[in-house]
Amino acid sequence: MTSRELFENIKKKQSFLCVGLDSDLNKIPEFLLAKEDPIFEFNKRIVDATVPYAVAFKPNLAFYEVLGSQGWISLQRIVKYIKENYPDIFLIADAKRGDIGNTSKMYAKVFFKHFQFDAVTLSPYMGQDTVTPFIGNEGKWVILLALTSNDSAAELQMLPVGDGSQRLFEKVIDASMHWGSENNLMYVVGATKANMLADVRKLVPHHFLLIPGVGEQGGSLQEVVQYGMNSQCGLLVNSSRAIIYADRTQKFAEVAGQKAKELQMQMAGFLKTSNLL
């Protein structure tokens, strides 16, 4: 998918919502546990209910790996289901991998060929070697961690580096922006640090950003839009737990759909105010 196609989908759905599929056997509605593949069943219903309001889905791989080979199978099934039924969806493997060249090549094969994800999240710590094998797969994306939404993110990411004029997360963006392009590289910038989005936009005005941390982690959608939106929207805002675990009864999917719709309606408002619709 190109950034232009992604923007077209955003305009069509009046939404830049990404739904995080952090599917945990201990948190999904109990009645699903009787199903043959409870994780697939849960995801399928969440996807069907939220897809009118979302342009992207993001399974976090840890939640599948914890189930061993069965988790891997559930993940394959849900990826296939989404690709077959909702081909416009931008599908992100939240893997946060990062390894040397020959290993990165293997991972690129895993996520782009084996699974047909559109994008994979990577950690920048090992430098360009980590990213290069993923770039150049047509229509596929790398989403590089820059400034994350967790409590301890600042310990390293906010350190001044080099001559002190940049912080580590800015250096990551500055160094990496030419490893790829606006059509195959985006950055993770946490909503909990929304005012830093202004600094990020000085470096990469045109790149898409994946924004976690709205909702349960306390980030504000309004601030994210204020500091991060560009003329092609340029934002994918992720929400996981606040949508998928909003209800744990038979109605869980319906409630998840409502929660997604609430976010979508706010997003539509922001897109209109910014004259993007």
Place this chain on the structure above:
Amino acid sequence: MTSRELFENIKKKQSFLCVGLDSDLNKIPEFLLAKEDPIFEFNKRIVDATVPYAVAFKPNLAFYEVLGSQGWISLQRIVKYIKENYPDIFLIADAKRGDIGNTSKMYAKVFFKHFQFDAVTLSPYMGQDTVTPFIGNEGKWVILLALTSNDSAAELQMLPVGDGSQRLFEKVIDASMHWGSENNLMYVVGATKANMLADVRKLVPHHFLLIPGVGEQGGSLQEVVQYGMNSQCGLLVNSSRAIIYADRTQKFAEVAGQKAKELQMQMAGFLKTSNLL
């Protein structure tokens, strides 16, 4: 396993060798492809042939994930095989994960409970949140990336940070050394930067270090020992391709055993010279 037990195993085997199980269907001997589970078969024979000369094995997870759920099953089988037959072996999941707290908890469950690995490699970019859920599982270890052996490692890891008195890899070690202890935390320091080991040892004189990059990547074992060995050895030196792909005929395991033995004999010499045996 405690660091003391690890040192005891090193003395017993006169070796601080870790064999990297980067098992690639495209590189293993062709005749194995007819087997029901070629990757398990390859690993089993490599392990049986090299285990007299090694204290640790390190499967790189990318090579298993690329095979989908079957790869996951092969990995489970080889981990079980090693644990049952060679309980003294220190078993490292080379996963290079790094995520926020609730996801890290899932990963800790994957690697320590589901798979019974002794250790997992993690990326420090997201700070302490990444590491804490892994610490406190008795006898289990985190191996944090500090200075890696790949070409582009220096791009970020060698940057001066803060007031300029430390480079990023030193800051990572300095900030993280109290997240765990010498009994549950070690660091990755590439052999290709062996002289940097002296700087690492100033910060963590007593911690174990996992050293990749000897052999194919050009690192020197002699330099690693010179700059990195401490009074409890404090080193695990990894070799992958130079051992496991040294031969691709029916004799591959035997040749791998010979290659491992060559390294072990050099290591025994260094341990003796350092009065550790």
